[in-house]
Structure formats: structure tokens, C-alpha cells
Amino acid sequence: MSLADKTAAELVALQAAGGASAAEVADAFLAAVRDREPKLRAFVSVDEAEVKRQAATVDAKRRAGQPLGRLAGVPVAVKDVLCTRGVRTTCSSKILDNFVPPYDAHVVERLKAEDAVILGKTNMDEFAMGSSTENSALQTTRNPWDTDRIPGGSSGGSAACVAGRQAPVSLGTDTGGSIRQPAALCGVVGVKPTYGRVSRYGLVAFASSLDQIGPFARDVTDAALLLEAVAGHDRRDSTSVDRPVPVYTRTVNDPVAGLRIGVPKEFFGEGLDPEVETAVRAALKEYEKRGATLVDVSLPHSPYALAAYYIVAPAEASSNLARFDGMHYGHRTKQKADLIGTYSKSRGEGFGKEVQRRIMIGTYVLSSGYKDAYYVKALKVRRLVKKDYDEAFERCDVVMGPTTPTAAFRIGEKSDDPLAMYLSDVYTVSCNLAGIPGMSIPCGFTAGGLPIGLQLLAPPFEEEKMFRIARMYESVTDWHTRRPGV
Amino acid sequence: MSLTLDQVRKVAQLARLELAEDDLARMQHQLSAILDYVAQLQQLDTEGVEPLAHPLPVQNVFRDDELAPSLPVDEALKNAPARSGDYFAVPAVFDTTGE
Numbered sequence: 001m002s003l004a005d006k007t008a009a010e011l012v013a014l015q016a017a018g019g020a021s022a023a024e025v026a027d028a029f030l031a032a033v034r035d036r037e038p039k040l041r042a043f044v045s046v047d048e049a050e051v052k053r054q055a056a057t058v059d060a061k062r063r064a065g066q067p068l069g070r071l072a073g074v075p076v077a078v079k080d081v082l083c084t085r086g087v088r089t090t091c092s093s094k095i096l097d098n099f100v101p102p103y104d105a106h107v108v109e110r111l112k113a114e115d116a117v118i119l120g121k122t123n124m125d126e127f128a129m130g131s132s133t134e135n136s137a138l139q140t141t142r143n144p145w146d147t148d149r150i151p152g153g154s155s156g157g158s159a160a161c162v163a164g165r166q167a168p169v170s171l172g173t174d175t176g177g178s179i180r181q182p183a184a185l186c187g188v189v190g191v192k193p194t195y196g197r198v199s200r201y202g203l204v205a206f207a208s209s210l211d212q213i214g215p216f217a218r219d220v221t222d223a224a225l226l227l228e229a230v231a232g233h234d235r236r237d238s239t240s241v242d243r244p245v246p247v248y249t250r251t252v253n254d255p256v257a258g259l260r261i262g263v264p265k266e267f268f269g270e271g272l273d274p275e276v277e278t279a280v281r282a283a284l285k286e287y288e289k290r291g292a293t294l295v296d297v298s299l300p301h302s303p304y305a306l307a308a309y310y311i312v313a314p315a316e317a318s319s320n321l322a323r324f325d326g327m328h329y330g331h332r333t334k335q336k337a338d339l340i341g342t343y344s345k346s347r348g349e350g351f352g353k354e355v356q357r358r359i360m361i362g363t364y365v366l367s368s369g370y371k372d373a374y375y376v377k378a379l380k381v382r383r384l385v386k387k388d389y390d391e392a393f394e395r396c397d398v399v400m401g402p403t404t405p406t407a408a409f410r411i412g413e414k415s416d417d418p419l420a421m422y423l424s425d426v427y428t429v430s431c432n433l434a435g436i437p438g439m440s441i442p443c444g445f446t447a448g449g450l451p452i453g454l455q456l457l458a459p460p461f462e463e464e465k466m467f468r469i470a471r472m473y474e475s476v477t478d479w480h481t482r483r484p485g486v
Numbered sequence: 487m488s489l490t491l492d493q494v495r496k497v498a499q500l501a502r503l504e505l506a507e508d509d510l511a512r513m514q515h516q517l518s519a520i521l522d523y524v525a526q527l528q529q530l531d532t533e534g535v536e537p538l539a540h541p542l543p544v545q546n547v548f549r550d551d552e553l554a555p556s557l558p559v560d561e562a563l564k565n566a567p568a569r570s571g572d573y574f575a576v577p578a579v580f581d582t583t584g585e
Contacts, residue, residue: 102561195541209540238547239540307524318501325502327576329565339577340502348504356503360494360513361520363501377527379537384530386538419519435541 003028005483008074008168008222009249015062015073022062022073026055026117029075033120033166039147039486041139042161044080045088046120051075054117061115069114071229076111077170079158080121081128082213083202084108087118091204092136093126095324095331095350105202106237107171107213107230114229119167122157126352127321128178128206130154131424134415135354142411143186144484145450149408152182152424155216159186162216163451164486169226170216175206176309177403177428179214180440184403184453187442189223189470189480190216194460195435196241198227199234207316208239210309210432219480220441220471224248227463246464255472256465260396261287262297267401267427269303279444279452280402283473287400290472297392297399301384305430308385310422311365311378312433317355318362324350357418386434393459398469402427403440403453427455437463441470442479451479488518 003025006014014020030048037043058073078084081091083101085108090096104112111118125135133141133156141156143149144164151160155172159182162170172179174192183190191214198213205211215226228249233242263284268277284294326332326346333345351359365374392399405426414421431438436457443454454473458466474480489497494514498505505513559572568575 099565102557102564196544235549239542239544241542301530304527304530307527310520311524311527322502326567328574330567332567337577338581339579341504342577343502344499344504347502351503353509356505356509357513357516357520359501359503360497360517364489364497364517364521367497367500373528374524376537377532378524379539380532380535381527381530383535383538384532386541418516419523422520422523433541 002032004032004165006168007218008071008225011074011168012070012072022055022058022117023052025073026051026075029119029167036164036166036486039142040144040160040164040166041141042122042157042164042166043077043120044090044092044123044138044157047087051117051119058115058117069116070225071111071114071116074116074169075119075167076116076226077119077122077158077161077167078108079124079155079170079172081124081173081204082108082171083204084118084121087121089121089204090138091127092124092138093350093352093355094137095347097331099329101202103202106199106234108202110230122155122161122170124157125154126355127204128154128173128175129317129354129358131177131181131421132414133157134411135352137352140411143408144486145187146408147486149410149450150185152185152408154178156182158216159183159188159190162186162188162218163484165483168218169222171213171226171230172216173203173211173213174432175210176313176432177425179216180403180428180438180453180455181424183216183440185408185451187451187479187482187484188216188218189220189439189441190214191223191227191439192431192437193227193231193463194437196239197437197461197463198231199237199240201234201236205320207313208320209316210313220467220474221249221252223439224252224467243461248464248467251464252467252471253475254468255290256397256468259287259292259469260295261292262295262392262396262399264297264299264302264392264399264401266299266302271405271423271426272402273406275446276402276404276406276452280454283443283454284400286473286476290476295396297395299388299392299430301381301388302430304381305385305433306422306426308378308381309425309429309433310361311374312382314358314362315366315375316362318359318366321355321359326350354418382433385430389434389436389457397458398466399457401455403455407446407450407452431457436460437466439466439470441474443473444479489514489521
């Protein structure tokens, strides 16, 4: 067994016991990156010398007897939407092709403070807009379980590199499912924390009231470990919430007694692939065997969540992305033009098609005469979606269903039909609208060998319980231990 | 709900996006399909429902106005597409050549 097959928690323990150095761990993962990267294309940048330098620093601290953080010597891959000081951060967009941030995102600071080793930056749909990572302007990332298929998106690189065992854990971002959906399609664990749990400082904003940073891992314990390392208040993000971060790893193995699982009928309707439904129903059965009670709940407005999302998210995006005007950083057109012309040409040249579509939708729904009919209407529906969850959680501890309607689709299958692509987020967007935490864990495979994800949704700031519930299932199944052939 | 090509052109102008003619036509088709899809919200009665812009009940967050180090000029200008001394160089904001 290679060091690159170990989990983050195992790597921390092994290094603490003197069984391996951070340098050896880093070398093992760099070798795994070199080995699988020609097939997966999960990373947009890996600086081997810099990775080795970080690992050597951790080893030197350990030798000197200095205290070490809880991720000491653990390689972590980071989605390329998170700013890394002195390391190019592209958002997989041509408009930021040459952007080198002068500061670290809060979560990157946290990783460094915990002595993690930043392994590289991962590929994504441009500006996190997409569900397949095909909208990257840089490269196409492939699913480790079938390289003809998409890894999901927008955090496709972060999911693929963990599934492909190029990194033990990674960070992604989730605005409408961009962590949970690729986690499901790549057969790994992915967590979207409660809105406000993790500081967004240094995250290039897509939709500020929906965006949240979270972990990818091969098991629940590692996801808990990474979240407890990066969560917490930061005054530079006024929406980050000032409340203590539980030590999730301390309680993750404690089952929840008297567990009540809400099963919304709206998550099992038309469009759900029968193989996915069978796997999810079998997972619910497994919980029943462990003493849980299934409760029928209803989220009557969830069929409208996707439509509300595709108004709210583009509206916020059209405003957030106004900053990319070719003036202070990023691409500026070479064509001669006046000020407005320079803005328009720079943005026309620099943004890809999906980003342009979303900016256009957002601009339209916020424009004079249409704002009440679209944007304000969507915000009212958002209130109803949240209320559905508030009411459901009065009757259950957690809501469960499929993470995605189907397993991973083929590269190119939906890239010409934006609406078909949007429908792959149908079960994940309501969580972001409501601001609640959610996660996806592996719960089976299709006959064709593609992973299937079980989605867990919990009340605000109940990540601790959500991890325990997820672990109850994981501890009696072995889906998460299977590895792709890549 | 279908958009006219002129409406699409107008939105592109508001969004400061210069698009080629065939892109505008493709965008007209795709935006109309998306707007048709989101129009299903009109079926819902939302009379008396308060809009929810943000999932947390946050109000204004204040801090003391304290002096603190900020980004050095050279670092701030490092990513500039064009620079003039200690400033970002940009196209003229006001046309000074005309009358």
C-alpha cells in the first residue's frame, strides 16, 4: 500500500509516530499526480519544488520539537477559485489567466496555520459556473471511474483528484451543488457547510449569498477533520458567523440514538434514474436496520428551487463579475477603444460562453421593468423554500435523498444544452437557497460501475450531528473503500 | 417568454459584453429557453411573502475605524494590465479631444 492510498487522518498519525516524513508523503502524492494526471487533468497547477519546500518545513518543525497543527504534513488540493499568495489563481478563466493574488484566502491561511502542504490548484467550471467542469477555459477534467465521463462540477478537479488518489483531501466551493454533485459522481465525500460557517475571504465570488467553501475527502472522518481546520469566524467576511467550531472528529464515531430521517417525496419523482433510486432506498433501509425511523416529509416548494436559483445566482453573479473590467488586473483587450469599449471588449474576449450567459440572465432579471417579476419573485420563493426546510426539521434530524438524478454523464453530452445541464443540480440547489448544511456520501454503484451519492441535509450549524449520521452508514458499508481503475 | 435580438443587444450593452452577431443570435435562443423555464415561478402565489435575500439574519456589522497596514503600492499594481508610475493606467474617462 502506497502512502498515497492513506487517508489524511492516517497520514497525520503515521507522521506523528515517526512512520513517515512529510517529505515522503509529499513525494508519494507528487508521484500519484504525475502518474494519473495525463488521464485525469484534475490540476491546473502543481509546483513540485514548492510542495517539497513546504513538506521540508513541516519536517524541520517536527525535528525541532515545535508544536504542529492538526493537518501537519497532509497534502491538500485547493480549487482554483481560492486565492493563493504568489500562486496563479485563474478560476479556470481566460480573463484571470495571468492573475497572481497578493494575499491568501482565509481558508488557505488556515491550512498553512495547521501545517498542511498545499499540493496544487484544481480545475473547475469557469468562475464555478457549471455542473461538469467542461466550462473550464483551460482543460477537460475526467472522471476517474470512467475517463469518457465528466467528474461533475463546478469543483470537478477537487473531486477527481481525491477519487483518483492524487490528494487525500481537497477544498471546493458549493453555490448550488458544486461540492456535493461532483462528490457523488466521483464516489467521494463532499460537504457544503452552513452558510457563514467558513469565511469566504479570498474566495472569488460567484453568488455571495449562496457560496460556501467545503471539503472533499474519501471518508467522513477526513471531511470532518478538514472542515474543523478551516471553519470559524473571520472579521474580513462579515457574514462569517462568530460561534465556536466543534471538534467534529471527536464525536464522528458516536451514532445518533433515536435518529429520525426525513424522506421528501419531491426528491423521488420524475427524472430520477431507477438505479440511483434503488441505491438510495437501500441506504435508507440500512439506516432503519441501525434503528433509525423514516419520516415522510414534504418540501412542496423544492420543485421551484431550481428556477429560483437560476434567477438569484446569475443576478448576484452579474453584479460580482462587474469587477472584471480589465482595469486593475486580469485580461485587457489589445484592441483600440474608449473606456466603455475597453470594458466590453475585454469582457467579451475574456469570459467563456456559460459565464456570459449567466451575466446576461442576471443583468436582464435585475434590469428596470423586470426586477419585480423575476428577481424579487425568486427571493419570495427562496423564503418559501427555506420555510419548507424549517418545517421538515421540526419532524426529523436530517433529510435524505439522492444527490443527483443520474450518475456521471458523458463528456459533451449536455454541453450544448444549458438547461439540461442545469437540471443536474435539481436536488442540490435548495440547500444553498436555505443556507443549510448538506453533504454527499458514496452509497453504491450503477451496473456500469459509476458511483452513486446519498445526500444528507441538516438544520443550520448541525454539521456535527450530520457527520455522525453519515458515519453511521459509512461504518457498515465499504463503498468508500473502493478505488477506480485509473 | 422570448426575447428579441434588440433586447439581447441592449442587455449585452448594459452588461458591458461585446458579443459577435452570431453569439447574440445563439444567446437570444438560449436566454429565451432559460426564461421560459424560470417563468414557472409565476404559477406560485407569493402574495404577502417577504423576499429572502440572505439566509442568515445578519444586520450591518460594524468595526472600529482603525489604522492597519494595507497592500503596498507595488504589490497592488503587480497585476495591472498597464501602469503609469504609482497608478493604474486606463483609457481616458472623459473625451478631451472633442469640443
